[in-house]
Amino acid sequence: MNSLKPLIEVKDVDVSYRGHRVLSGANVVVRRGEIVTLIGPNGAGKTTLVRVMLGLLRPTVGTVTRQPGLSIGYMPQRLSIDPALPITVKRFLQLGSPQGLHKDRCAEVLEEVGAGHVIAQPMQGISGGEMQRVLLARALLREPDLLVLDEPVQGVDLTGQAELYRLIEGIREHRNVGVVMVSHDLHVVMAQTDHVICLNQHVCCAGHPSAVSVHPEFVALFGTDVASTLAVYAHKHDHEHTLDGHVHAPEDGHVHGEDCHHG
Amino acid sequence: MDEWGLGLNMDAFLVRALLAGCAVAIVAGPLGAFVVWRRMAYFGGALSHTALLGVALGFLVGVEPIAGVSFVVVSVALILGGLQRVRGLSLDTLLGVVAHAALALGLIVASTLEGVRIDLMGYLFGDILAVGWADVAWIWFSIVVILGALGFLWRDLLSATVHADLAQVEGVNVRRTDVVFMLLLACVVALAMQVVGILLVTSMLIIPASAVRSLSRTPEAMAALAAGTGVISVCAGLWASYLFDIPAGPGIVAAASLLFVGGMLVKTRS
Numbered sequence: 215m216n217s218l219k220p221l222i223e224v225k226d227v228d229v230s231y232r233g234h235r236v237l238s239g240a241n242v243v244v245r246r247g248e249i250v251t252l253i254g255p256n257g258a259g260k261t262t263l264v265r266v267m268l269g270l271l272r273p274t275v276g277t278v279t280r281q282p283g284l285s286i287g288y289m290p291q292r293l294s295i296d297p298a299l300p301i302t303v304k305r306f307l308q309l310g311s312p313q314g315l316h317k318d319r320c321a322e323v324l325e326e327v328g329a330g331h332v333i334a335q336p337m338q339g340i341s342g343g344e345m346q347r348v349l350l351a352r353a354l355l356r357e358p359d360l361l362v363l364d365e366p367v368q369g370v371d372l373t374g375q376a377e378l379y380r381l382i383e384g385i386r387e388h389r390n391v392g393v394v395m396v397s398h399d400l401h402v403v404m405a406q407t408d409h410v411i412c413l414n415q416h417v418c419c420a421g422h423p424s425a426v427s428v429h430p431e432f433v434a435l436f437g438t439d440v441a442s443t444l445a446v447y448a449h450k451h452d453h454e455h456t457l458d459g460h461v462h463a464p465e466d467g468h469v470h471g472e473d474c475h476h477g
Numbered sequence: 478m479d480e481w482g483l484g485l486n487m488d489a490f491l492v493r494a495l496l497a498g499c500a501v502a503i504v505a506g507p508l509g510a511f512v513v514w515r516r517m518a519y520f521g522g523a524l525s526h527t528a529l530l531g532v533a534l535g536f537l538v539g540v541e542p543i544a545g546v547s548f549v550v551v552s553v554a555l556i557l558g559g560l561q562r563v564r565g566l567s568l569d570t571l572l573g574v575v576a577h578a579a580l581a582l583g584l585i586v587a588s589t590l591e592g593v594r595i596d597l598m599g600y601l602f603g604d605i606l607a608v609g610w611a612d613v614a615w616i617w618f619s620i621v622v623i624l625g626a627l628g629f630l631w632r633d634l635l636s637a638t639v640h641a642d643l644a645q646v647e648g649v650n651v652r653r654t655d656v657v658f659m660l661l662l663a664c665v666v667a668l669a670m671q672v673v674g675i676l677l678v679t680s681m682l683i684i685p686a687s688a689v690r691s692l693s694r695t696p697e698a699m700a701a702l703a704a705g706t707g708v709i710s711v712c713a714g715l716w717a718s719y720l721f722d723i724p725a726g727p728g729i730v731a732a733a734s735l736l737f738v739g740g741m742l743v744k745t746r747s
Contacts, residue, residue: 268646288646295639298686299514300693309636310647336694356647 220245221284221360221392222267227276229262237262238416240276244360244392249383249406252396254413255435260396261291263413264364267394284360287353291364291396293345295337303340303348304333310352323351327381342369346378354385361385363395379406494605494715494725496613500620501665501672501681502707507627507700508665509682509707511658514638514696518683519569520557520659523576524666525678527553529583531667532600536593537586542600543615546667553579554663558656580675603674603726605715616668623661634658635696672711673726684733685710688740706736 224242237259265271307320329347367375404423418431535545636644685706693699714729
């Protein structure tokens with residue numbers, strides 16, 4: 215098992231749309247068995263970074279290196295199938311499975327994510343929580359090395375959210391996959407993640423959850439209430455944001471901590 | 478042959494119309510299902526409006542109208558496919574502009590042609606009773622090719638329709654799939670124009686498909702039932718046209734609309 219070599223490595227990536235830079239200097243490394251979580255406010259570039267990792271978006275600057283033969287299971291943020299398209303959960307899963315896959319695999323994987331009972335139902339008729347499980351099942355059917363989950367608990371009630379996170383945690387353990395996850399749920403992120411990357415158009419801070427939660431930029435983004443409930447120990451301040459999110463460096467210059475970058 | 482040749486001769490135009498109409502219905506059903514699933518009804522409408530420009534240009538250059546139509550419709554499909562958005566305008570608005578600009582331009586070019594009188598009514602509302610055997614043969618040949626391509630593309634197209642990014646990550650070439658789909662759609666628009674006319678082409682695509690939604694449990698069932706509904710509409714429309722002396726194209730669309738209402742009633746009951 216090649217656990218030290220990264221499954222995927224994003225290095226110094228900038229993304230611009232029509233000359234407007236939406237992401238700069240992003241670095242991400244995901245290894246097998248590791249959960250990396252991307253957090254940050256709306257418009258921070260989380261989904262942009264995910265799309266770069268998936269190969270859906272070419273970075274303007276920088277490189278993305280995937281392990282040769284890397285299989286990615288992707289769970290999109292939202293699936294809206296037109297009500298006019300008649301499609302059952304089973305058919306939806308088969309659509310994403312490699313061809314020639316044994317028929318029972320869909321049922322098995324759906325069972326694994328705890329949604330075995332919806333297999334014959336139309337996709338438009340299942341609940342938010344069931345939908346997320348079905349999407350997760352589709353990602354797992356490809357026997358992925360890397361799972362990319364864009365807001366996996368969106369539209370799910372609180373108890374359902376906790377269950378889903380436990381499920382993801384279990385999948386990481388049993389299947390020994392790398393996981394990249396976009397999330398808003400800071401408490402759970404802090405409890406279950408190995409590595410947090412806090413984005414606000416650049417990487418504000420990155421590292422172990424306990425370190426990130428007291429980082430001044432993190433506190434600035436999410437407020438002192440959130441930060442204090444998550445805080446574990448103090449961390450050295452290195453740069454600030456103006457109100458519009460731009461980096462404001464102290465006039466006498468500043469020093470970066472490890473894994474901390476901005477554009 | 479001779480003893481029933483008389484009967485055939487009497488109704489030969491009707492036989493040709495049936496053959497041509499059914500062929501178009503068979504292919505418009507499945508493609509129309511995708512048009513409905515992908516919410517592209519307006520795209521189909523815009524394409525068909527450009528067809529008159531194709532007819533006029535065909536006369537201008539001196540080629541068969543269908544060649545002019547195919548060229549213009551396919552070109553417009555490719556251009557529209559490439560234009561995802563013009564600054565500040567939605568695709569919806571853009572399609573409206575293209576559709577009516579092309580229709581106006583087509584009418585202008587048609588009016589300036591010297592020595593040719595284009596049968597405008599025939600192009601706008603269809604002239605299925607005038608199709609010849611060569612047209613029938615050409616339509617059936619095209620239908621077989623289009624259905625073959627659609628069958629080949631089916632899985633990828635369905636996957637991209639459900640979620641484009643997911644399909645792309647899973648290895649589907651979404652861009653290529655979309656372009657081929659738009660080309661097929663352009664071909665069907667050019668063919669359907671001969672049956673129901675430019676202004677009613679979209680109806681051949683979306684009415685049969687949406688009529689059978691409530692009866693379908695799989696995408697394939699919906700596509701097949703849409704084709705069947707289209708064929709029934711063509712038969713019923715032509716029959717009504719023959720019996721009551723009403724125009725054939727509108728008759729076909731009216732028949733499809735009746736079936737659509739029937740489909741809605743089934744839906745509300747279940």
